[in-house]
Amino acid sequence: MALSLAVSPCPNDTFVFHALVHGLIPGTPEVNLTFADVDVTNTAAERGEFDLVKVSYAALPWLLDDYELLPTGGALGRGCGPLVLTREPGVDLTGKTVAVPGDRTTAYLLFRLWSADRAPGRIEVVPFHQIMPGVAEGRFDAGLVIHEARFTYQRHGLHALADLGEWWESDTGLPIPLGAILARKGVVDPAEATEWIRNSVSMAWANPDASREFVLANAQEMEPEVVQQHIDLYVNEFTLELGRDGLAAADALLQRAAAAGLTPAVKPFL
Known part of the structure; x- marks a missing residue:
């Protein structure tokens, strides 16, 4: 079978x-x-x-x-964690709209642990391929991306607000x-x-x-x-x-x- x-x-x-x-x-x-x-x-x-x-x-x-x-x-x-991307560097996420690739993804769970004291205003689950264009066009204040996006986000004119892999590794000493x-x-x-x-x-x-x-x-x-x-x-x-x-x-x-x-x-x- x-x-x-x-x-x-x-x-x-x-x-x-x-x-x-x-x-x-x-x-x-x-x-x-x-x-x-x-x-x-x-x-x-x-x-x-x-x-x-x-x-x-x-x-x-x-x-x-x-x-x-x-x-x-x-x-x-190691060195392969999700990134939080924004159009401008140093954005305060408090009250902002963040696009994520899934509500049960490891990326989103890491984001929730990392952002516990930042209180984003709204989370939108959208298909992964729509996240970077959506942030670049201003439809989202920030986007949570994974995989190959860490090699290509600069093409969209975006900035990495946080590397959640670096945060996780520095906090735990463990792989992501x-x-x-x-x-x-x-x-x-x-x-x-x-x-x-x-x-x-x-x-x-x-x-x-x-x-x-x-x-x-x-x-x-x-x-x-x-x-x-x-x-x-x-x-x-x-x-x-x-x-x-x-x-x-x-x-x-x-x-x-x-x-x-x-x-x-x-x-x-x-």
């Missing part, structure tokens, strides 16, 4: 899952792939729509009854837990799925040219050099294995969020 998999079309995900999706790993089942932005998968997973799914770490408190966190395939790292891979309980054996995905990551690194056409075809008009920057930043040691630092980062985020009343409490991973 084929397994359903949902990931984003971003280069890190297409690079990581190319071998698995294309049947290049012996002994793996057929995989039915769905591309969806993480704000979509966060809620789709809550409905149990996928067997394997990429979600935000911030969404885990609503999903861990039905899904198990896998220790491979996700997006964590962005995207997690979950396996649906009772449907997918987590040990088997971990091995499939780990092999897919290893194959991607061993032969990066094999996935190039697939990655570029789904890269949403990104230039090849931006695609490579994206992969280099988000596919790293934590993609292959979360390890203690990765699990500690997830614990720190979710325990802080629960203590602040922003998410339900979850049992620590460590």
